[in-house]
Amino acid sequence: MSVMMRALLVAGISLSGAGIATAVYANDIRDSIEDRQSLMKLVGAHNRGLKAAVDEGNAERVQSLAGELQGVAAMVPEMFEPEAHTDNADGIKTGSLPAIYDRWDEFVQLAKNLEDAAGALSDTAASGDAAAMTDAFQELGKTCGACHSQFRLRTS
Numbered sequence: 001m002s003v004m005m006r007a008l009l010v011a012g013i014s015l016s017g018a019g020i021a022t023a024v025y026a027n028d029i030r031d032s033i034e035d036r037q038s039l040m041k042l043v044g045a046h047n048r049g050l051k052a053a054v055d056e057g058n059a060e061r062v063q064s065l066a067g068e069l070q071g072v073a074a075m076v077p078e079m080f081e082p083e084a085h086t087d088n089a090d091g092i093k094t095g096s097l098p099a100i101y102d103r104w105d106e107f108v109q110l111a112k113n114l115e116d117a118a119g120a121l122s123d124t125a126a127s128g129d130a131a132a133m134t135d136a137f138q139e140l141g142k143t144c145g146a147c148h149s150q151f152r153l154r155t156s
């Protein structure tokens with residue numbers, strides 16, 4: 001695991017604590033939006049790292065990054081628990097649509113799909129089958145779009 005990724009993972013874990021504190025002690029829309037955006041940036045960083053590692057055929061790195069991403073993905077539901085979205089964010093920039101809270105179970109399922117796809121990618125990398133690893137990375141990518149297309153504001 002690179003130093004950068006280790007730092008990101010530690011950041012992810014401490015963010016998770018911040019998310020719980022936010023949900024329990026305060027209803028600060030700005031904090032909850034910033035926390036979830038940081039978590040999503042972490043998801044994005046792992047995805048970019050995975051793309052590079054898959055392209056290089058570096059199975060060991062894929063396995064470790066995908067394992068980390070699995071853990072980060074597991075934090076997604078709690079980070080979105082405080083009800084904060086484009087309609088109540090009061091000018092704070094967010095891509096979180098109110099549909100997240102109208103169809104919460106679907107949103108949680110899509111987060112679970114991301115978590116499971118990351119787990120499957122990690123397992124596939126461990127198996128040493130390069131073609132299967134590429135396929136599993138493509139499956140992972142589909143889980144991003146499946147959620148963004150319904151629950152994230154399209155800005156372009």
Ligand code: HEC
Pocket residue numbers: 033036037038040041043044047076093094095096097107108110111114140141143144145147148151152153
């Ligand atoms: C369960 C739903 C869901 C899944 C799965 C998901 N995202 Fe997101 N993502 C969102 C939502 C909602 C936002 C908008 C957050 C906001 O601005 O409040 C977002 C925002 C982002 C952002 C912008 C963060 C920022 O503010 O700078 C990135 C980057 C991102 N997602 C990458 C990914 C990638 C890559 C994947 C797949 C590996 C993924 N996401 C999977 C729901 C999801």
